[in-house]
Amino acid sequence: MESWPPGGSGPAEAGPRLRGLRGADLAASASLLSGAGAGAEAGCSAPAVAAVLPAGGSGERMGVPTPKQFCPILERPLISYTLQALERVSWIKDIVVAVTGENMEAMKCIIQRYQHKGISLVESGVTRHRSIFNGLKALAEDQPNCRLSKPEVVIIHDAVRPFVEEDVLLKVVTAAKEHGAAGAIRPLVSTVISPSVDGCLDHSLERARHRASEMPQAFLFDVIYEAYQQCSDYDLEFGTECLHLALKYCHIKAKLIEGSPDLWKVTYKRDLYAAESIIKERISQQICVVMDAKEDEEHVGHRLEEMLKNELNHVKVTSGRDLQQIILEQCYNFVCVNVMTSDFEETQKLLNMLEESNLSILYPVVVISVQFLDYESVPFGQKMENLMQIREFAKEVKKTNILLYGLLVYYPQDEQKLQESLRQGATIIAALIKERNSGLIGQLLVA
Ligand SMILES: Nc1ccn([C@@H]2O[C@H](COP(=O)(O)OP(=O)(O)OP(=O)(O)O)[C@@H](O)[C@H]2O)c(=O)n1
Ligand SMILES: O=C(CO)[C@H](O)[C@H](O)COP(=O)(O)O
Known part of the structure; x- marks a missing residue:
């Protein structure tokens, strides 16, 4: 059987604790993931891939009444660009979006108006982690009324990062299949420092040795679902990092993948202007x-x-x-x-x-x-x-x-x-x- 990566450096490191899946035989090209191409002929299995998009935030830092995922860019809501970026990837089978009950109807209208396909909606939670957990439950087979089938790999991607490309999605999915978890990273722009209680500098981190964790991230579904099931209320309330949950609760060391600068998260009002400029330039x-x-x-x-x-x-x-x-x-x-x-x-x-x-x-x-x-x-x-x-x-x-x-x-x-x-x-x-x-x-x- 053809192994991946072609001519690669032998077996992967010790696998994830929950793995029990197919080891290091990876579906590692887009054609393979869509079930076509040379790899498929060679018998490698394409993992079933789904995506969960947390979209239940209120966008406090943006400082406008409309949650940022619904803010218009060239008259179209931001979240529609993110959905477009994911749905054009043929090997992502299901996309689950977590939105507040209040915005459920608005989200349905967006899906209809912009003709998005393969989207399921679930109700979000009061924190990002709770929203993601709700999205995962919609894909898990142990849940009542589950209509979707459990994927082997799940991508988690913020609804407010519209410029995600297929190549980085492919890289995180491939790495997740091998390592159990993977996420995009970027070099730090500013140095991270730690203040003491009196507001003075306690210590600073060596910038070159640290990275900013971005999205997308991908996980073996069983890994991340178990991590969410086990994690504490404190994690669900205050945690900001899914890769950390996989490490803490499933002992999975995520593979880190260098991402492009366009992966940044729309957070402040100026980010909307930046996103608009990028879109205008592209078209x-x-x-x-x-x-x-x-x-x-x-x-x-x-x-x-x-x-x-x-x-x-x-x-x-x-x-x-x-x-x-x-x-x-x-x-x-x-x-x-x-x-x-x-x-x-x-x-x-x-x-x-x-x-x-x-x-x-x-x-x-x-x-x-x-x-x-x-x-x-x-x-x-x-x-x-x-x-x-x-x-x-x-x-x-x-x-x-x-x-x-x-x-x-x-x-x-x-x-x-x-x-x-x-x-x-x-x-x-x-x-x-x-x-x-x-x-x-x-x-x-x-x-
Ligand atoms: N209860 C929450 C909070 C956040 N998110 C989503 O998680 C993503 C990243 O979170 P963040 O940028 O922090 O969004 P907000 O919480 O909306 O922003 P802010 O922190 O400025 O309020 C966004 O797509 C956001 O909608 C979510 O699904 N459910
Ligand atoms: O970049 C990320 C790494 O997982 C997340 O998008 C980020 O941590 C979300 O956190 P918050 O909701 O506090 O902005």
Whole structure:
């Protein structure tokens, strides 16, 4: 049988006390965990994996009335981003979310509105540990009315850490299968010191020898469930570390896995701004340019596309020849360049397609309709009258989370001036996409 890691350093250290499972033969790749791929053919078993998300806190440190897991980022509650991050991992079978009775209905609405799948809800407890314990009970077979099946490995992840990636989940699950428990860590940013009762420094820890414990963490289910069953009321009330419970009650030394900086826990108000910036940056990496004219190296629309490519060199600019495919690839930014006409026919076609695709359920989609201000072709007044319709279109599509903006690019005869207009246009497009400001929808900006 193929062992893991491939070419690894022999058998694992002494296993967890409760192990009795499959020893060091690990399901250790995503394909293996989803039951496909070479490892599966070789006969290694993929562990059944579930996740528990504590989401029953009140977010006191954030200082706003809404618990932070329900605070909106780009108009979508924070917890929905975390659910999205977990549910896209195909080998996580069940996700149990612990929320307060008071927020149960709100949570159901979030699940429905953002089309989350495979989520079960349980009532949270008065502390984080109690909420996690309730989540675990929903997965344990010894509980009455248990509808879910007991996983071999359970991931525990805070609902307020939205940027968890599949690779770190895979690492903690793989390590948990081998060691019984595993958790993500980060280097300490500040030195940890211990004050004495009189408020003076008692001692300080050597920063390089300590780490911050983050999430996700993963455990053999039997290990962590037993730890919670055994642990004291004091632990349930004041404890902050699940890995510690596994150590204290099951003698499991968790494997520590280096995590990425994005794993941090949204705690203070400024963290919401940071999370919003990260999300905006992630969805602004690709722009699709749709044109109403045939391909022609010379025409002004093509020159604008080239300008976008040159000015925004960190962004992928694609042409919208295969729009369906681009929508499927989850591009959230569209520039509709109208060279031939001064109406919104082409823009409307694009908007219809976007609405049908449901692309904007999770993120606001930006559409910028570009027109050229060429005074010679159509009388200016008439053109403006047509263009002002953008206000109504923008109001309408905002309901489906599409942000529509207009951009008029001055098109003079003078080559140098035209070049400057196109550069300005590219800068405005970049700013609209980066900011996703819903206050500017329906505006006709001029480059
Ligand atoms: N009784 C509790 C307390 C906390 N949590 C959850 O545990 C995670 C991490 O806890 P923390 O950041 O401390 O959240 P809060 O307790 O909400 O924040 P604060 O300590 O600022 O009040 C959050 O997803 C939070 O909702 C929970 O499920 N049940
Ligand atoms: O980082 C963690 C390690 O387990 C936990 O998320 C953290 O300890 C939660 O504690 P608190 O609820 O006090 O913020």
